[in-house]
Amino acid sequence: MSKLPGSAGVTLLGDKSLDFYRDPVSFYLLKLDKHGGRVFQSRLLNRPTVFICSVQATREMLCEKSHMFVKDPTDLMTSVYGETIVTTNGEEACLLRLSLSSLLTGRWLDSSRDYISSVCERCLKDLSLSGDPQCVYSGIKRLGTEMVLGLFLNVRAEEQPELFQEITQLCTQHWHGLISAPVKVPLWSSGFSTALDARDRLMAIIKDKLENDQQGFVGCVRSLPLPHSSSASQHLLLFISALIPKALASLLTSFTLALAGNNQKETRQRARTNCGYLQAILLEVQRLWPPFIGGRRIAVQDSTLAGFHVPKGHTAVYISHGVHRDPEVFQQPDNFLPERWSGGNAGQEHLLCSFGGGPRNCIGSKLTHIVLKEVCLYLLENYHWCLDPPSQDLQYKWLPVSRPNNPPTVTFTKLDQSGSDRKDNNIGTKAEK
Template identity: 45%
Template sequence: MATPKGNSGYAVFGDKSAEFYKDPIAFVTKRIDEHGARIFQSRILNKPTVFVCTVKGVRDLLVEQHHHFEMGYKAFMYQLYGDNIMFSDAVDAARLHGVIHSLFGNGGLPDVNQLIDRLIERHLSHLDSDATDQSCPSTSIYNVFKRFATELSLAIFLGLDAEKYPELVEECIELTTTHWHGIISVPLSVKLPSWSSSWSSGYSKAIEAKDQLLKIINSRISNADNDNILRHIKEAGFDDTKELAQHLLCFVSALVPKALSSLLTSFTLMTAGPEKEAMRIRASDNSQYLHKVLLEVQRLVPPFIGGRRLTRKDSLIDGYKVPEGTAVIYITYAAHRDPSVFKKPDKFRPERWIDGEQKSEDVLSCFGGGPRSCVGVGLMKNSMMRVCSYLLDHYEWRLPGGQDLTYKWLPVSRPKDPPYVVFCSKGEEETEID
């Protein structure tokens, strides 16, 4: 039984939160190289913290020994989200997982595929002509996907079609944006010198936005009989209207649309250009191969860099002792590059999921794992497949030169600058513009 390398420093003065949140990938990579180990310790949010960057370690944490850990978000997210599955105890979480999985599983929500396809047609059918700058016919694709995903979320969970309720949809988008700014400005239970004094203002506005969103949500619940999908959600088995409203708040918040738009953007960037044409053709003709391509996107660019847990009792994670009371941060990005599991871990190679090199998808933790895995993974993957299939069937695309495609990783991964992509309808010759 080994002790994680590194040290947890001294209270306050030994805290490394500022360094971690500034560039989490650089923080983790530096310490893996320094310690020669993918499990190490430091001090984050003024708490001794063990970082887990191996496939086995993440699986131990999320699956094999999940009962030794509790979710590590309540202290700094509860006021923004209220009671929901993220903060429930194990028994209640299991009940809620059953309720929500019944909605998001295959065939769970009626008419959802038709809704997805309708929004795909609305937002993606003119990518070859919806240029933001006609002198360079390219599309700010992250923004397109974010709008698509936001409208999809509001349509599914609140029955709000942007064409039918344009003003209410815009109000919801503005509120979810304000709410999101509270999430990304929250000081996470510890005040450090680097945090701005303007935090309290942003956080208070986020709380006000949450209250306004809940008023809209409750109003929509009361009219659920007018919408087939929302009525189905209302009848799924939540204990009461309040519990339903709190979960709908989570589902329509900016978190879900940003995660979906992150994955769709990464898929577009990683399959762009003439050198990837054969891959796109194969993925267009073979949905199983497209699934493997998306697995590789999820492996290399997960929407969330990882997650956090708190240790209830002394535990063993991939051979390392983690004492009771310690925080544990698992880094999905790093675990997905574990060289003991993935050959050429930094290379985008969908074939690894076909040739027997990777026999199971369980090595991925893009959507968490175990009893606390993402409840919306089925809906997320279905939406991704339908969007990506549409793009492959209708377009060729490439990346204009001169772009900085460096990623930011917190709170949701995406390129630091919104990337531009040139789309050309299949069967039409692209006109090059210098």
């Protein structure tokens, strides 16, 4: 057993929260260079914290030793979302997982595919119509919002536009109030107050839906064996939050950027006709540009991670960006190489931790995969695309959800029915000159 490298600092004066939240990737890279290893300690949110950038240590924490590292019961998420599958521990978390997993992987999921396809068609069919560059992130975020409100709350943008707009605005206020708390301390009170007010208004809408809707996800979730009377409404609040559309927009923006331009034409053609290769691309996008920077747990007893002693009461934070670039597992870790998933990393998808791992992994991963694949296939089968203008600042910011600092703009060119670029449309060529 080895002592953790680094220092946990002292109360307040040794806290590194501002450094971490300002740029978490630069923060961990500097520490890795200083300590020469992928596990180290520092101080975050005024608590001694173990930072993990190693596949081995992350797997230990999330899988083999998950009972020793639990969700923080005082976490802000509990105040904002209540006692849900992502905030509870122990038996209650297990019961919630059993109930909700049966719904999200069963008949409801199969019945949702037509709606997912219809949203893709409606939101993506006119990308090339104006000939102007499109902001990919905002467009996909709108698509994601339509998905979650239609799937989880039976509110469809084309049928109830006013209610859809009201809920969208409230979800945005709720999210912005939540993320303001740990980062912008002087604004914590007003931001958090706004989030709670938006939450109360959303809960009123959700409760009305639970009382009056018999169909779809709302009708199914109300009949589940949940631990208390408010569980259904609290989970619906979680499922319609801005978190899911932003995660989808993050991954799909990265996918679009990775495959943009004439130099990626063969890659797009191969992905269009080979589902296995498309899956490899999506895994590589998730590996290099995970939507969330990582996850946080509390050690409830003395333990070890990768041979380092972790005292009871320490926070443990895994950094997905660093874990996914662990050179012990991923050769050429900074390069975009979809072929790795049919080569040296074949069958190792479980080593990615963008959506957690082990017994507490994301229960919506199958739904997320369906949506990602549907959107990507629609784009691949209908468009050629390129950055417009060609030179843009694509430097990423990593909190609260990863995406380029400056929203990139992309020009889409319609393909003909054979999957080739239309000869009468040279927008893409012009943009790349």
